[in-house]
Amino acid sequence: DVKVTQSSRYLVKRTGEKVFLECVQDMDHENMFWYRQDPGLGLRLIYFSYDVKMKEKGDIPEGYSVSREKKERFSLILESASTNQTSMYLCASRKTGGYAGELFFGEGSRLTVL
Amino acid sequence: AQSVTQPDIHITVSEGASLELRCNYSYGATPYLFWYVQSPGQGLQLLLKYFSGDTLVQGIKGFEAEFKRSQSSFNLRKPSVHWSDAAEYFCAVGAASGTYKYIFGTGTRLKVLA
Secondary structure, three states: OOOEEEOOOEEEEOOOOOEEEEEEEOOOOOEEEEEEEEOOOEEEEEEEEEEOOEEEEOOOOOOOEEEEEEOOEEEEEEOOOOHHHOEEEEEEEEOOOOOOOOOEEOOOEEEEEO | OOEEEOOOOEEEEEOOOOEEEOOEEEOOOOEEEEEEEEOOOOOEEEEEEEOOOOOEEEOHHHOEEEEEHHHOEEEEEEOOOOHHHOEEEEEEEEEOOOOOOEEEOOOEEEEEEO
16 A cells, blocks of 8 residues: 655644654655645645655745655755744655646644744 | 635535535646545545546545536535545646646535434
8 A cells, every 4th residue: 555654743843943844655756745734725835856856846935945865755844943834734745747646645744833 | 827716615414415515726727636535633535536538537435526627617526425424625636747736725624414
C-alpha cells in the first residue's frame, strides 16, 4: 500500500522556535508538496519540489523554507515560528510532473504555536 | 480567475438518504478534476478523478461524479449514505499539463444522522 508519512502528528511550539516538519513517501514519486489547511480557506500550497534539491514557491511561502536532499523525503522548516502559523500542514506526493495526476496525502501535522 | 467553489459549507443527511455535493470551477485550461475525502484528524484520500472520456466517473466507497462542461460543474453523488461517510469533502482542479498547481475548494462538511 502506498504511503506518505508525516512523522509528527501533533506539535506544540513557542513563538520564535525553529520547527521541522518531516514527510517521507515510499512510492518513488518525483514530486512532493507542502500544503497548509485552515478552516474556510481550503488547501494552500506552500512549496513544491519537482525533484531532489529542486523547489518552487507556492502561494504562501513567506515564513517557510523547504529541504529535499533525498527523493523520498521533503521537509518543511519554520525558521522562527509565529502564532499565525498555527495550522494543519499536509504533505503530498505525485508520480511525475507534466500533468495533474492525483496527489497522495499524508495524515497531516497539526502545529500549535503559543 | 481560476477558482473552485463548493457552495455548501455544511450538509446534513439521514443515513440511507441520497447525497449530492456541488462543485463548480472556473479554469482556463482543460481541467483535471478530483474529489477527496478527509476524515477528522486525517489526510485527504482520493475518491475519484476525471481526466477525459465518460463524463460519469465511479469512485471508491460507492461515490460517483458527473462532469458537465457546459455548467463547469463536477458534482459528487452517492445513492445511499452510510454513517461512516461523515467527513469533509474537497473538490479540486488541476491543469491537463505543465503545472504543479491544484486549486482546492474550501470543502463541504457532511453530517450523517442515524
